Each structure stands twice: as C-alpha cells, then as structure tokens.
Amino acid sequence: KPSVVWFRDDLRVADNPALRAAVDDGAAVALYVLDEESPGIRPHGGAARWWLHHSLTALREDLAALGIPLLLRRGPAGEVVQQTATAIGAGALYWNRRYGSAERTVDAGIKSWAGDAGLHASSSQASLLHEPWEVTTKTGGQYKVFTPFWRTISAQEFREPLAVPEKGHGFGGELPAYDDLESWSLLPTSPDWAGGLAEMWTPGAAAGHKRLAEFVDQGLSNYSEGRNRPDTDGSSCLSPYLRWGELSPFQVWHALGSRRSESASIYASELGWREFCWHQYFHNPDLATANLRTEFDRFPWAWPGSDGSGGQHPGHESAPEEFRAWQKGRTGFPMVDAGQRQLWRTGWMHNRVRMVAASFLVKNLGIHWQLGEQWFWDTLVDADPASNPANWQWVAGSGADASPFFRIFNPEAQRVKFDPQGKYIAHWIPEFGTPDYPEGIVDLKTTRAEALEAYKGMKEVH
Numbered sequence: 361k362p363s364v365v366w367f368r369d370d371l372r373v374a375d376n377p378a379l380r381a382a383v384d385d386g387a388a389v390a391l392y393v394l395d396e397e398s399p400g401i402r403p404h405g406g407a408a409r410w411w412l413h414h415s416l417t418a419l420r421e422d423l424a425a426l427g428i429p430l431l432l433r434r435g436p437a438g439e440v441v442q443q444t445a446t447a448i449g450a451g452a453l454y455w456n457r458r459y460g461s462a463e464r465t466v467d468a469g470i471k472s473w474a475g476d477a478g479l480h481a482s483s484s485q486a487s488l489l490h491e492p493w494e495v496t497t498k499t500g501g502q503y504k505v506f507t508p509f510w511r512t513i514s515a516q517e518f519r520e521p522l523a524v525p526e527k528g529h530g531f532g533g534e535l536p537a538y539d540d541l542e543s544w545s546l547l548p549t550s551p552d553w554a555g556g557l558a559e560m561w562t563p564g565a566a567a568g569h570k571r572l573a574e575f576v577d578q579g580l581s582n583y584s585e586g587r588n589r590p591d592t593d594g595s596s597c598l599s600p601y602l603r604w605g606e607l608s609p610f611q612v613w614h615a616l617g618s619r620r621s622e623s624a625s626i627y628a629s630e631l632g633w634r635e636f637c638w639h640q641y642f643h644n645p646d647l648a649t650a651n652l653r654t655e656f657d658r659f660p661w662a663w664p665g666s667d668g669s670g671g672q673h674p675g676h677e678s679a680p681e682e683f684r685a686w687q688k689g690r691t692g693f694p695m696v697d698a699g700q701r702q703l704w705r706t707g708w709m710h711n712r713v714r715m716v717a718a719s720f721l722v723k724n725l726g727i728h729w730q731l732g733e734q735w736f737w738d739t740l741v742d743a744d745p746a747s748n749p750a751n752w753q754w755v756a757g758s759g760a761d762a763s764p765f766f767r768i769f770n771p772e773a774q775r776v777k778f779d780p781q782g783k784y785i786a787h788w789i790p791e792f793g794t795p796d797y798p799e800g801i802v803d804l805k806t807t808r809a810e811a812l813e814a815y816k817g818m819k820e821v822h
C-alpha cells in the first residue's frame with residue numbers, strides 16, 4: 361500500500377525523516393494542506409504567504425525528481441488528511457512533528473483516526489535539535505533562563521543530517537483531486553508589494569543551501585562582530601529557510617564544522633535561542649497573546665488597554681497615529697525608520713534593529729507589544745509563532761529570561777554605535793537630513809521616564 365507523507369514546516373527533501381520513512385516504506389504521495397480553519401490555527405501573514413507560494417513550487421520540483429507527486433489541498437487538516445489517505449488507499453501516514461497546541465490537537469486527532477482505520481501513523485523529530493519535553497531542569501521543570509538551557513543542550517552532539525532519499529517506486533494509482541497553487545492566491549496582486557521580497561530572496565531549499573555555504577565560507581569567521589552591524593552583511597539571513605524548514609537545524613549545525621571558534625559558538629547559540637523560543641511556545645501555547653510574567657497584565661499600555669479597550673496611558677492620546685508612523689518608518693528616529701522600511705520592502709529586518717524598533721514601540725510609544733508582534737507577523741518572511749512572540753516579550757520585559765524593563769534602547773545611541781558611517785540609514789532613508797524627513801514624534805527622555813514610572817506603578821500595585 362502507498363503512504364502519505366504530510367509536509368508542514370519542513371519543506372525540504374534532504375534531512376526529512378518523515379519523507380525518508382515513507383520512501384523506505386514503498387510508494388509515497390506527498391501532501392501539503394493550507395489549513396486556516398482548524399480551531400486555534402493562526403493564519404499566515406502576507407509576507408509568509410508569499411514565501412510559502414514559492415517554497416511549495418520549489419518543493420514540488422524537488423519531489424518530482426524523486427518521482428513523488430505533491431498534492432495541495434486547502435481546508436481543515438484533520439479532514440483533508442483522512443480524505444487523501446482514504447482516496448489513495450494508504451497504509452501509512454508520516455509527518456514531522458510540530459509544536460503549537462492547536463496543531464498538536466489536529467495531529468493527535470489524525471493519529472487516533474489512523475489507529476481506528478488500521479493505518480500506521482508515525483511522526484518524527486525534524487525541526488528542532490531537541491524535543492521540548494526532553495529538555496528539563498534537574499527538578500523536571502521547564503528552563504526559564506537561556507544560559508543553563510543552552511549549556512545543557514549544547515554539550516550534546518546532534519545527529520548527522522539525512523541524505524535525500526533515493527528515487528523510489530512511483531505511485532501508480534489515480535491521484536485524488538487537488539488544488540492548483542494559484543487558486544490559493546498566496547501572492548499579492550494589487551498592489552503587488554512583493555517586488556522587494558523577490559529582489560532579496562529566493563525561497564526554496566536549493567537557495568537556502570547556497571546561502572548557508574556562502575555564509576560558512578565568507579561570513580561565519582567574522583560573525584561575532586558582524587552580527588550586530590546592520591550596515592554590513594554580517595548575519596546569515598538564514599531565518600526564513602529555517603522557518604519554513606527548507607533547511608533543518610541539524611544541517612545548519614553540522615555545516616558550522618568545528619564550533620571552537622568564538623564566532624561559530626556564538627552562531628550555534630543563536631540556533632539555541634531559536635530552540636529556546638520554540639520550547640517556550642510548546643510550554644506556553646498562548647505566547648502571542650498572554651504575558652509570561654503576569655504582572656505585566658497591569659502595565660498601562662497606551663493602546664490598546666490591557667483589557668483590550670482604548671488608550672489609558674496619560675500623555676499618549678495620539679497612540680494610533682504614532683503606531684502608524686512606526687509601521688511606515690516615519691517616526692523621525694532613523695534607526696527605527698530604516699528598520700521598518702527594510703521590513704516593509706524585504707520582509708526581513710536585522711536583529712539589532714528589530715530590538716531597537718520593538719523597544720521604541722513598547723517603551724517610548726508605550727504601545728502594547730502584541731500590536732508590534734502582529735505587525736511583524738504580517739510583514740516578516742521568517743515570522744514564526746514561537747520566535748516572534750518570544751522575542752517581543754523579551755524586549756517588552758514580560759517574557760522568559762527577558763531583557764529587564766529598565767534596559768531601554770536609545771535609538772540614537774544605537775545608530776551611532778552600530779551604523780557609525782550612516783550607511784544603513786542612507787540606504788533606507790534617502791531623505792534623511794532633508795526637510796522631507798519628519799521630526800521625532802516623541803521626546804526620548806520624557807517617554808523613557810514615563811515608561812519607567814509606569815513600570816514602577818505596575819510593580820507597586822498588588
């Protein structure tokens with residue numbers, strides 16, 4: 361009997377344990393489900409949809425080379441997977457595990473259906489170096505601080521990546537009806553805002569491997585310095601490839617070779633932050649909507665209020681306009697604005713600038729981190745349900761092992777330090793220094809003091 365291999369956040373044929381198991385089992389049919397209907401599933405943002413379209417196109421070709429058809433179906437995954445398996449008379453289902461609560465509920469439902477229907481259903485570890493339930497503190501709890509977390513897992517060696525499976529027996533049966541990718545309308549039409557994304561990125565595993573090889577060859581040795589410099593190509597730009605699973609963390613880990621150099625070990629620890637975020641998400645499924653440190657529920661965010669109502673932070677009545685200025689890169693603070701424009705144009709923002717832009721939103725504008733998280737969710741090609749909220753909560757001070765609230769990034773000081781020649785600013789804000797560029801929309805000193813005052817107030821209420 362043929363099997364179904366169900367692709368999710370693992371859009372690759374190399375180092376794909378589910379695919380490997382399916383091919384070893386005989387003829388296989390691949391399935392990808394665009395599920396925006398199962399309860400609790402967070403629909404992809406616009407930039408992510410763009411990436412997904414191109415990534416699926418690349419995956420389809422890679423699978424075709426193995427003689428495996430890729431079926432695309434839209435709908436609640438539970439139903440679609442069952443229908444597909446039934447239609448092809450499958451004997452087995454294979455997939456790689458995912459970690460959101462809504463997704464795990466869907467997967468558990470399918471597994472139980474498969475058991476009842478006499479199908480073999482098997483899941484594998486592919487997207488994280490360590491399964492969240494395997495990494496526990498000495499007392500069996502969840503790590504809430506990064507350093508001991510990473511010390512524990514990085515001391516281990518991780519398995520070698522799996523090779524692409526050999527071309528197996530093709531599926532000789534009749535394929536059930538499936539969707540045309542175009543019918544999903546994942547690409548923007550009018551206006552087509554994706555031109556800048558296409559200039560910067562080539563989605564798909566082949567492009568991911570090329571970038572990884574270039575980075576290891578040319579960027580890695582200088583990473584410890586370069587990673588902080590938005591005016592250079594100092595970081596790897598591998599995040600969307602990891603997000604969509606076009607590259608696996610095992611492939612990246614092993615490509616680093618010896619991790620004895622300072623740069624390689626810092627780079628490896630960034631993969632560790634990725635793991636840490638996913639583990640937090642596994643343990644806190646509502647990471648995008650609830651403060652991990654619940655005292656932040658009392659923080660008087662300017663907009664919306666912590667109860668979801670309108671603004672309440674005195675002095676911030678203009679928060680909605682300030683939010684729009686932040687989105688558009690018109691705050692008058694060039695480090696923030698350059699980042700927001702880079703994000704809008706390319707679907708990516710440098711990590712240093714993400715921290716500065718996020719800090720400015722939550723601390724200087726006093727706007728709720730969830731609004732920033734949602735904007736990033738819609739505009740980042742690497743937006744994922746773990747790293748995005750975990751990092752927003754890190755900046756806001758409400759997260760696990762978060763940056764202390766009183767550490768408020770000064771966008772001007774950050775600019776001088778990390779863009780010393782002004783190259784990054786000049787690139788993204790050509791009108792900088794002319795009358796067309798706005799004045800700062802807030803006073804950094806006053807808003808900083810207000811933020812600290814609000815934090816003090818939050819701590820004092822019992």
Ligand code: FAD
Pocket residue numbers: 587595596597598599600602603630631633634635637709710711712714715718736740742743744747748749751752755
């Ligand atoms: P590199 O510096 O080359 O790092 C290598 C890889 O390590 C990255 O590709 C990424 O997979 C991982 N990584 C690095 N830093 C982090 C981190 N702090 N948290 C988690 N993983 C990390 N990253 C995402 O992948 N998706 C997101 O949705 C996301 N949202 C963010 C939101 C905010 C407010 C902030 C401050 C950071 C966010 N990050 C997110 C983390 C980080 O900014 C990006 O991973 C990084 O900029 C990607 O560029 P790179 O591949 O060149 O990174």
